[in-house]
Amino acid sequence: MLKLHYLRGYAFSARQVHSQIAIIGGGTAGLNVAAQLIADGHAIPQQIRIFEPMKMHTYQPGWTMVGGGLYDINKTLKPMEKVLPKNVIVSDSPVIKINPEENQIQTFDGENYTYDQLVVATGIRTDFDQIKGITKAQQYLEEPNSPVASIYHYKYASKMNRLVDEFEGGKLVFTEPQMPIKCGGAPQKIVYLSHDRLRKRGIKSDIHFYKNSALIFGVPKYAEILTDVCQRKQINCHFKQKLVEVQDHVAIFEDQDTKELKSVTFDLLHLVPPQVPAKFIAASGLGDAAGFCNVHPNTLQHVKYRNIWSLGDCSSLPTSKTAAAVMAQTPILVKNLIRTWKQGLEPIPEYQGNGWVNLLGYTSCPIFTSQSTLLLAEFKYNSELDETFPIFQSNESRLMFYLKKDFFPFAYWYFMVKGLWGGRDGFRFFKGA
Numbered sequence: 001m002l003k004l005h006y007l008r009g010y011a012f013s014a015r016q017v018h019s020q021i022a023i024i025g026g027g028t029a030g031l032n033v034a035a036q037l038i039a040d041g042h043a044i045p046q047q048i049r050i051f052e053p054m055k056m057h058t059y060q061p062g063w064t065m066v067g068g069g070l071y072d073i074n075k076t077l078k079p080m081e082k083v084l085p086k087n088v089i090v091s092d093s094p095v096i097k098i099n100p101e102e103n104q105i106q107t108f109d110g111e112n113y114t115y116d117q118l119v120v121a122t123g124i125r126t127d128f129d130q131i132k133g134i135t136k137a138q139q140y141l142e143e144p145n146s147p148v149a150s151i152y153h154y155k156y157a158s159k160m161n162r163l164v165d166e167f168e169g170g171k172l173v174f175t176e177p178q179m180p181i182k183c184g185g186a187p188q189k190i191v192y193l194s195h196d197r198l199r200k201r202g203i204k205s206d207i208h209f210y211k212n213s214a215l216i217f218g219v220p221k222y223a224e225i226l227t228d229v230c231q232r233k234q235i236n237c238h239f240k241q242k243l244v245e246v247q248d249h250v251a252i253f254e255d256q257d258t259k260e261l262k263s264v265t266f267d268l269l270h271l272v273p274p275q276v277p278a279k280f281i282a283a284s285g286l287g288d289a290a291g292f293c294n295v296h297p298n299t300l301q302h303v304k305y306r307n308i309w310s311l312g313d314c315s316s317l318p319t320s321k322t323a324a325a326v327m328a329q330t331p332i333l334v335k336n337l338i339r340t341w342k343q344g345l346e347p348i349p350e351y352q353g354n355g356w357v358n359l360l361g362y363t364s365c366p367i368f369t370s371q372s373t374l375l376l377a378e379f380k381y382n383s384e385l386d387e388t389f390p391i392f393q394s395n396e397s398r399l400m401f402y403l404k405k406d407f408f409p410f411a412y413w414y415f416m417v418k419g420l421w422g423g424r425d426g427f428r429f430f431k432g433a
C-alpha cells in the first residue's frame, strides 16, 4: 500500500512494511526477547524486525567497573550486527510514533511499518537537560582536563577511571538523582570503588555522597550493611539533596525539604544525570503517569492493547531497572506473547519463572563495596528479599565480586545474546526451559 508521508515539510511516498513481531530497541531487553523467541523455536529470524538506531550494543553494567578501574571499556561495546540474531530484519531509523489502534509504527525517516505483535524495549534516556547550566556541565564532561565524569556514559566512564588514577588528594563529590534510574545502586558503587583505589594509593580524600532520596538503599537488610560500609570508610552521606547546577569546581544542590540551595566545592565530581523514558511512548497513548510503557506487572502485556508488550527500563514494571530484571522478565514476556498470539489464550497473570525459582518482580543489584568485595542485593516487588545465595549475601563477599566481575559479562556476551541465558534461572539449554 502506498501512502504519502510528511517529514520536515517534505511529502513523499513510502510502502507500509509488515512484520509479525516488531521490537523497538536492540538493547539488553530487545535483543534478549528476539534471541529467546528464536532459540525456543517460536519464530524464525525473518519474522522479527528490530528498530535500533545505534551501531554499537553496550554492556552498561560494565561501565561501573570501567570507572572503578576494574575493566576495559572495549569489553563493554560490540557492533550491533555481531550481537543481533542472524537474519533478523533491522531498521536503523528511530521510532517516533506508534499508532496502536492501527498496529502501525512510524520512524524518523518517514517510513511506516505494521505489526502483529509489538515489544517496546527502548530503555531509559539520560537527561542532562534537567541540570541547570547543563551546557557547561556537558562541556566539563567533554573537556578531558576538567574534573567532572560519569559512569552513565562509556566515554565519561573511562574519564572517571583516569581522573581517580591521577587524583592527588582533596574533596570528591558523588551525586545520585531522583529515581527511577538504571541500576539504582550504580551511583554508590562508584563511590566505594573510588574510595578503595585512593586508599590503596595512600591518597588523602574527603568523600561526599549527595543523594536525592532519604535512604542509602531501599531494602532494609542491605541499607543496614551499606550504612556500616559508609561509616567504616568515612564517606559523608547527604540525603534529600538534588543536584541542580554545576559550575567551575562547584556543585549546587537543592535541599528537598527546605528548597534551600547549597554550593559545594569539589576537586572531583562524579555526576549521575536524571533519566526519562522515550517521549514517543506517552505521545502514542501507551504511557503511565510518568511516561513508562504501561504494562500489567505480572503478565507484561499492555494494560489497553493485547498485542503490545514491554519490559526492561522503559516499562512501568515496579521493580528496579537492571539487566538482571530483564533476564527474569524475558521468558515471561515471550511465553505470554506466544500464548495470546498463537494459541489465542489469555496471558498467565503471574510474573513467574519457568524454572525452580519464582521470578515475581525479581531484580538484583550487585554492589561493589571495594575493588575486591561485593554485596549482592536480590529482591522482588515491594523490596521483598529474594536471595539465591543467602549465606554469601549477608555481607560483602569476595566470591560474589568475581561472579559479577567475570562471570556475568561472560554469560551476557556468550549466552544471553543467543537466548541461552536465563539470569537466575541459569543456562537455558532446553527449548523453552
Ligand SMILES: Cc1cc2nc3c(=O)[nH]c(=O)nc-3n(C[C@H](O)[C@H](O)[C@H](O)COP(=O)(O)OP(=O)(O)OC[C@H]3O[C@@H](n4cnc5c(N)ncnc54)[C@H](O)[C@@H]3O)c2cc1C
Binding pocket: 024, 025, 026, 027, 028, 029, 030, 051, 052, 053, 054, 059, 060, 061, 062, 063, 064, 093, 094, 095, 096, 121, 122, 123, 124, 151, 152, 182, 183, 186, 278, 311, 312, 313, 314, 321, 322, 323, 324, 325, 326, 364, 365, 366
Ligand atoms: C552505569 C550503569 C551500571 C549498571 N549496572 C548494572 C548492574 O550491575 N546489573 C544490572 O543488572 N544492570 C545494570 N545496569 C542497568 C542495565 O544496563 C539496564 O537495566 C539494561 O541495559 C536495560 O535494558 P533495556 O533494553 O531496557 O535498555 P537498553 O539496554 O538501554 O536498550 C535500549 C535500546 O533502545 C534503543 N532505543 C531508544 N529509543 C529508541 C527509538 N526511539 N527507536 C528505536 N530504538 C530506540 C536504544 O538505542 C537502546 O539500544 C547498569 C546501567 C548503567 C548505565
